[in-house]
Amino acid sequence: MWYGLIPILGAFISRHRWRVFRRRFNDLCLKPLLDYASYPHALDYSGVYRFTGGFESTDNHILWIRNETLTMPIILKGAETYLLPMAEGEELMESLDPSGEAPEKIRWDRVSSLTEGVKVFVGGKTVRQEDRLVFRGTKESPLLIIFYDGKDRSLTIRTIRAGRNKNEYWNPITPYSFIAGVFSQLMVAMYYLSRPIFRFTVIAAGIALFTPLLPLFPPGVICTLLYQRLWRQARIFRAYRDILQLPLNYTAPKLQDCRLPNGERYGGVYYDDLPADIVDLQIPMLIPNKNKKELKTKAPPQGLSQKEGWYVFGSLPEEPRSPMSLPQEPLDPFAPFGAVPGNPETLARRYTQKAYLLEICSWFLLIAGLGLNLFFIMTILSIIGLC
Numbered sequence: 192m193w194y195g196l197i198p199i200l201g202a203f204i205s206r207h208r209w210r211v212f213r214r215r216f217n218d219l220c221l222k223p224l225l226d227y228a229s230y231p232h233a234l235d236y237s238g239v240y241r242f243t244g245g246f247e248s249t250d251n252h253i254l255w256i257r258n259e260t261l262t263m264p265i266i267l268k269g270a271e272t273y274l275l276p277m278a279e280g281e282e283l284m285e286s287l288d289p290s291g292e293a294p295e296k297i298r299w300d301r302v303s304s305l306t307e308g309v310k311v312f313v314g315g316k317t318v319r320q321e322d323r324l325v326f327r328g329t330k331e332s333p334l335l336i337i338f339y340d341g342k343d344r345s346l347t348i349r350t351i352r353a354g355r356n357k358n359e360y361w362n363p364i365t366p367y368s369f370i371a372g373v374f375s376q377l378m379v380a381m382y383y384l385s386r387p388i389f390r391f392t393v394i395a396a397g398i399a400l401f402t403p404l405l406p407l408f409p410p411g412v413i414c415t416l417l418y419q420r421l422w423r424q425a426r427i428f429r430a431y432r433d434i435l436q437l438p439l440n441y442t443a444p445k446l447q448d449c450r451l452p453n454g455e456r457y458g459g460v461y462y463d464d465l466p467a468d469i470v471d472l473q474i475p476m477l478i479p480n481k482n483k484k485e486l487k488t489k490a491p492p493q494g495l496s497q498k499e500g501w502y503v504f505g506s507l508p509e510e511p512r513s514p515m516s517l518p519q520e521p522l523d524p525f526a527p528f529g530a531v532p533g534n535p536e537t538l539a540r541r542y543t544q545k546a547y548l549l550e551i552c553s554w555f556l557l558i559a560g561l562g563l564n565l566f567f568i569m570t571i572l573s574i575i576g577l578c
Contacts, residue, residue: 192372193368193369193371193372193375194368194369194372194402194403197364197368198360198361198362198364198365198368198369199360200364201359201362201363201364201365201368202359202360202362203359204362204364205356205359205362205363206355206356206359209293209354209355209356212271212273212294212335212354213350213351213354213355213433215314215335216314216335216337216347216350216351216354217351217437217440219239219241219314219315219335220241220314220347220440220525220526221440221441221452222238222239222240222241222314222452223238223240223241223452223453224240224241224242224243224452224453224523224525225240225241225242225261225263225317225324226258226260226261227260227261230261230324233317233324234319234323234324237316237317237318237319237324238316238317239314239315239316239317240314240315240317240326241312241313241314241525242256242258242261242263242312242313242314242326243256243258243310243311243312243313243343243346243524244256244257244258244261244262244263244310244311245257245258245307245308245309245310245311246305246307246308246309246310246311246338247262247307248307249267249302252266252267252268252299253265253266253267253325254267254302254311254336256311256313263313263324263325263326264323264325264326265311265313265325265326265334265336266325266326266327266328266334267299267302267336268299269299269328269329269330269333269334270299270315270328270333270334270335270336271296271333271334271335271336272296272297272298272299272302272336272337272338273294273295273296273297273335273336273337273338274294274295274297274305274337274338275294275337275338275339275340275346275349275350275353276292276293276294276295276353277340277341292353292357293353293354293355293356293357294337294350294353294354299336302336305338309338309339309340310338310339310340310341310343311336311337311338311339312335312336312337312339312346313326313334313335313336313337314334314335315327315328315332315333315334315335316328316329316332316334337350342524343524343525344520344524344528346524346525347437347524347525347526347527348434348437348477348527351430351433351434351437352430352433352434355426355429355430357423357426358422369403372399372400372402372403373400376396376397376399376400377396377400379392379393379396380393380396380397380400383396394572398565398568402561405561405564405565406418406557406560406561406564408564410563410564410567411559411560411561411562411563411564411567412560413560414556414557414559414560414563415556415557415560417553417556418553418554418556418557418560419553421549421550421552421553421556422549422550422553424549425545425546425547425549425550425553426546428542428543428545428546428549429542429543429546431478431542432539432542432543432546434477434478435477435478435531435535435538435539435542436535436539437477437527438459438477438502438504438527438531438535439535439536439539441457441458441526441527442457442458442459442504443536446458446459446502446534446535448507451506451521451523451526452523453522453523455506455521455522455523455526456506456507456508456509457504457505457506457507457521457526458504458507458518459502459503459504459518459531459535460502460503460507460517460518461500461501461502462500462501462502462503463500463501464501465501466501466503466517466530474503474505474517474528474529474530475528475529475530476529476530476531476532477504477527477529477530477531477535478531478532478538499532499533499534499537500532500533501530501531501532501533502530502531502533502534502535503517503518503529503530503531504518504527504528504529504530504531505517505518505519505520505521505526505528505529506518506519506520506521506522506526506528
């Protein structure tokens with residue numbers, strides 16, 4: 192119960208919390224981007240907007256964010272604030288590895304300790320207050336604030352790929368559950384220690400006391416290392432699935448063209464063969480493939496067994512042009528721009544299946560390693576006559 196059921200329950204809670212975080216961010220990316228041109232309309236008709244700028248100052252729990260044309264006050268009280276891990280590089284392709292740390296959730300009253308100039312994303316409801324517009328969340332719909340570095344173009348993919356625990360088993364509930372487990376086993380061992388007939392119970396309680404450490408000892412540690420590797424790969428596949436679903440937030444169903452909040456025409460264009468601009472890395476891959484040789488040989492990215500054409504998502508011209516013309520980078524920095532090796536809906540399902548399969552195999556390996564170590568310990572105790 193203490194080492195298994197309760198931490199696993201916490202794992203489901205943690206996974207659900209990060210799923211809500213990603214869904215909330217995706218929904219906000221579909222809202223209008225507040226700028227100087229849209230400010231007068233937003234002032235008269237309050238709504239849900241998103242805004243990005245540099246951290247300027249805090250005053251009485253009000254965060255001031257400034258970009259090239261506009262300065263906005265943000266009411267921090269009740270907001271959900273996160274600190275995104277630093278980007279590994281300035282280029283988009285260098286920031287796609289989904290194996291890093293999850294965003295750190297910080298208290299809104301700690302925001303003042305951040306460095307001035309750090310970039311800030313805020314999304315939520317705006318209200319008119321003293322003849323100016325302010326971001327103010329509600330209990331039902333709090334503001335989402337993300338502090339980040341790097342380019343705005345990479346923020347969407349970085350947020351979606353990082354918005355998950357490295358290992359859901361180790362969550363805020365796990366340490367307390369471990370402490371309760373250790374205490375309960377100590378109580379059992381002390382209660383039966385003076386009764387020789389219950390010697391096996393005392394030994395079992397002593398072994399159970401160190402159950403969380405058993406996977407770290409040989410020979411079961413081999414299974415633990417394999418478990419960690421498979422779990423990390425499953426996490427990467429789940430991140431790839433969510434990245435592939437980004438353009439579907441705009442174009443679903445059936446990959447139809449749509450209008451971005453700023454009025455741009457957005458959609459995906461299908462190609463039987465790999466466009467030359469992708470080979471030259473002028474258009475990024477939504478699913479990372481840093482090996483240029485693999486791109487030139489048209490090899491699919493990691494985890495895909497076959498290529499089924501290519502979709503390139505981006506801003507489309509208002510008037511039809513040559514079918515070979517590629518979509519352009521959208522003016523909206525949060526709209527996904529890049530190529531996908533096949534239908535994103537189909538690929539997302541494949542990655543989901545691969546992730547579930549790897550997670551099942553990883554848990555089987557962890558339990559197998561634990562059982563192997565228990566068998567090893569019981570064999571030694573039997574040989575020396577304690578069991």
